[in-house]
Amino acid sequence: MSKNLRITNSKFIDQTSRISFKFDGKTLYGFKGDTLASALLANDIHLVGRSFKYHRPRGIMTCGSEEPNAIVQLGNDSSMTEPNTRATEIELYEGLEASSQNCWPSVNFDIGAINNFFSPFIPAAFYYKTFMWPASFWEKYEYFIRKSAGLGKSPTKPDKDIYDHKYLHCDVLIIGGGISGIIAAKTAAQNNLNTVLLDDKNNLGGTTLFQNNECFKINNTYSSEWLKKEIESLNSFKNLTIKTRTTLAAYHSYNYLLARENLTDHLSLIEKKDKIRQRLWKIRAKKVIIATGAMERPLIFNNNDRPGVILSSSIKKYIDYYGVKCGQKISLFTNNDTTYETAISLNKSGVTINSVIDIRDKSNSSIVKEAEKLGIKVHWKHTVVNTNGYKRISSIELMKLSDDGAGVVGNKSKEECDCLGISGGWTPRVHLFTQSGGKLKFRDKDNIFLPDKSESEQISIGSCNGDFELDDIIKNSNKSIKEFLNLNSSDYENLEINCSKETDKKNIWLLPSNKPLGKTKPFLDFQNDSTAKDVKLALREGFKSIEHVKRYTTTGMGTDQGKLSNMHALGIIAETAGVKMGELGTTTFRPPYTPLTFGTIVGRNVGEFFDITRRTPIHDWHVEKKAEFENVGQWKRAWYYPINNESMHEAVQREAKAARDSAGILDASTLGKIDIQGSDASEFLNRVYTNAWSKLEIGKCRYGLMLNEDGMVYDDGVTTRLDENHYIMTTTTGGASNVLSKLEDYLQTEWPELDVYLTSVTDNYATVSICGPNSKKILSRVIPDLDLSDKEFSHMSFKNALIDNIKCRVMRISFTGEHSYEINIQSSYGKSLWEKCFEAGKEFNITPYGTETMHLLRAEKGFIITGQDTDGTITPVDLQMDWIISKKKYDFIGKRSLYRSDTIREDRKQLVGLVTDDPKEVLEEGAQIVSEANKKPIEMVGHVTSSYFSPNLNKSIALAVLKNGKKLKGQKMFVPMKNKTINVTITDTVFLDKENKRLNA
Amino acid sequence: MFLINCPYCGERDQSEFSAGGEAHIVRPKQPTELSDDQWAEFLFMRKNIKGVQLERWNHAHGCRKWFNMVRNTSDDKIHAVYKMGEKPPIK
Secondary structure (H helix, E strand, O other): OOOOOEOOOOOOOEEEEEEEEEEOOEEEEEEEOOEHHHHHHHOOOOEEEEOOOOOOEEEOOOOOOOOOOOEEEEOOOOOOOEEEEEOOOOEOOOOOEEEOOOOOEOOOOEHHHHHHHOHHHOOOOHHHHHOOOOHHHHHHHHHHHHHHOOOOOOOOOOOOOEEEEEEEEEEEEEEOOOHHHHHHHHHHHHOOOOEEEEOOOOOOOHHHHHOOOOOOEEOOEEHHHHHHHHHHHHHHOOOEEEEOOEEEEEEEOOOEEEEEEEOOOOOOOOOOOOOEEEEEEEEEEEEEEEOOOEEEOOOOOEOOOOOOEEEHHHHHHHHHOOOEOOOOEEEEEEOOOHHHHHHHHHHHOOOEEEEEEEOOOOOOOHHHHHHHHOOOOEEEOEEEEEEEOOOOOOEEEEEEEOOOOOOEEEEEEEEEOOEEEEEOOEEEOOHHHHHOOOOEEEEOOOOEEEEOOOOOOEEEOHHHHOOOOHHHHHHHHHHHHHHHOOOOOOOOOOOOEEOOOOOOOOOOOOOOOOOOHHHOOEEEEOOOOEEHHHHHHHHHOOOOOHHHHHHHHOOOOOOOOOOOOHHHHHHHHHHHHOOOHHHHOOOOOOOOOOOOOHHHHHOOOOHHHOOOOEOOOOHHHHHHOOOEEEEEOOEEEEEEOOOOOOOHHHHHHHHHHHHHHOOEEEEOOOOEEEEEEOOOHHHHHHHHEOOOOOOOOOOEEEEEEEEOOOOOEEEEEEEEEEEOOEEEEEEOOOOHHHHHHHHHHHHHHHOOOOOOEEEEOHHHEEEEEEEOOOHHHHHHHHOOOOOOOOOOOOOOEEEEEEEOOEEEEEEEOOOOOOOEEEEEEEHHHHHHHHHHHHHHHHHHOOEEOOHHHHHHHHHHOOOOOOOOOOOOOOOOOOOOOHHHOOOOOOOOOOOHHHHOOOOOOOOOEEEEEEEEOOOOOOOOOOOEEEOOOOOOOOOOOEEEEEEEEEOOOOEEEEEEEEEOHHHHOOOEEEEEOOOOEEEEEEEOOOOOOOOOOHHHO | OOEEEEOOOEEEEHHHOEEEEEOOOOOOOOHHHOOHHHHHHHHHOOOOOOOEEEEEEEOOOOOOOEEEEEEEOOOOOEEEEEEOOOOOOOO
């Protein structure tokens, strides 16, 4: 770089440590302490990107989180690259690589810029309006629109970085480490409160940190010097936690806040390796002090978007903090006094200032006088009507404003410049206040929205509360802090504060031009390319609500969420529509305040930590035997056990046949188990199940169906009476926790008089189920002492037993229709019991079977699976299970609903069996059933809920719910599929062993 | 995110609780005596108030106890919590 844009007196930049980085492939240099933006500016690079819609060249506009244009793609690694990052917030590190976005082939020559020439034909909502017709063409349009839309590129591979979540509790949380935040932090810490101070920058101090101006003094020292001492004094407090590089992202109710701490983003690639990148702090604060400061507003005039147009206060920060000149011939354009601070700083650093163009008639404040004393020329009552220069501003055109400010008068004059500083006043950052539910009020004097009422324990202080001048900031902050923390005094009572006071104010939302509005481009939203014209068009087309105008014109959307543009949009809308701004209100500020990475949001909850995986005590055995697993809720269940490259179908057919021919073994440990005790346990079961329980003998088991209060089937399972007042209930695998919650709810809220205690024991027991004609022989080898005769141990009964001196419960119950036992043993013995049973069954070719075979076997018997054959709209009567509804019981959950006018309808969908005319044809589960073939349109009368090929019947079988199904037995129905129609016959739901002979085989 | 004062455990984060809808809807003692309309009133009809509402909450990931809450649904302010069976404190 031939131009020297660095001055050497910055205390915040370490000019001894040079850092190399790449921008758009070119190697450049900056210093430690730079942001990417300041380093680019020091290299005389303003053009960093292209705008969203018209692809106009855009440059760095700000120095903070509100940056709309300087958003870049960081890195080029397919898993680590990050789109849409703000160059103004990226701290420079060795090896940083960044590139421009939204341009092709390059930022200097961008083909998309052709849109700029067509811009008169691309007004607000152009895409909505144009691509409506013909509707069928949308798919074609969409491809091209999507291709041209969007800013950066997402990474294509998983993120390799580590992220973290942590909780934080404190008495006082202070958001923002500017002058008022520091006063608050010290005051709170001095009063022994557990205090946390957050700031999104890498150091504390805000803008006062580099306010070295004669006009701003505290106790006769520069405000910056005074503040530096205050910051140093914070180090002595052990009860004060300071977190820099930490952005408050969301402020929820009850003072619950989320903050993102950047831990390694500022480090070199080597330094950041293996470290946690970002941490999400989940903060619960008793009190919150918001001290987030204010943002400078731009001015809205023709071609106000050229690279080189920068907010005036940002130019000041670049020169005073980073030691970077934004240009060598700078013009300033303003409506307020703060720009004169910039002018003085530039002047002191030897930068040529053409002039200050001020729309006001005059200003008599001390800072303006100071500037004029330095010989800085001011054009009072003037406005910029145009800027020139394509990739960098080269000159501005100015004219005198008319007395009413609505037009311009006199002759145009031209001023050569390479940078234009603009300032349209200040906007308090009230985003967090409104996120917490606070309501805003409007202050006419300087056109700002201010915090008004809040339900939370919080206050806003400093410029985010509308105090923009040093004396007001300190005095009012001090007063509010004392009141909020109930203090009588503080360190900040009797300071001698000198500052310039602004008395002359003037605001014009849309500055006039010598050309009609239609011929100008006064940009409002610099990221989304919406102009004042677009907003006015929206109003003409009938949009009134600010929320609608926002969505129609996209003003205030995008990655910056219109931080810079919102106020002017509101101003222009209010003016055009003739309403007061206070009545118009603002759009809703939603969290996060600045974009968060997905990594930060999910933290450690990735991969296998995303959700709990529950494994049975026998899991390892299934893995050894190469079982395929299926997810059932959080459980991993063995699905089938393929041998020698068997397909799933082949494995299931083999397993199902073996279980009926000889013996099968199933891991049923996942079934929910609830231990029920208490003197009213029987009465309780009477109330929750449809059938009667009082007469169930000790040692017997019974199947129960549980309904919702609306009469629909909710869950089912076998419950065993272990003792007079002791039962063990089994539930479905997926329903276990919901059933327990539901039962607890009834016990605690409806029937508190019942003496019943519920305990979930699902994880305490492993369950091994052995079924098949040889199951009795196998069990007799596992527990030789147990009398397994039908007389002593009949179907649906239970025995306590000892296996190798370990207590276990044996139930003779069956979900397959076979002679079958379930052994429950303490979990830790589950695997050895399983192996013992397997060993004992080897002689009988005992075959492990998974959930798929279990489903097939029960379907052969017509046993339902709740949640598969039922869906919350099926009553027990619909299931043709009328037998399980007690006629004698006065009440149970859901009873009354079983004879509502809708539930007693005869033509409800009812469970039936289906067999296909072609026994080899297996129906698809979920397939729809119709009553006539080849008729369109036709009503769907039911659907297939379960469907299998039964190896034991050598034919296809299915269960279905069908309208009026009970009465249609034997009739033909049709299942239309994509390429064919399958003919089916309605049958009984029981396909195999209707007489239940196999149970006692 | 609410901070909920469980009557049994004290203040806990909302993530430990689950909401259970409107409170004080008593299950009829004699459902069989009710007409379809009366039963439907109990079963389906809820007020869905904007403003102060009495509602059921469960400390699902804590003591598993159900309790009641007085909450303003428009500003989420929790005015009181009270145990099952107790009368609602004055709004």
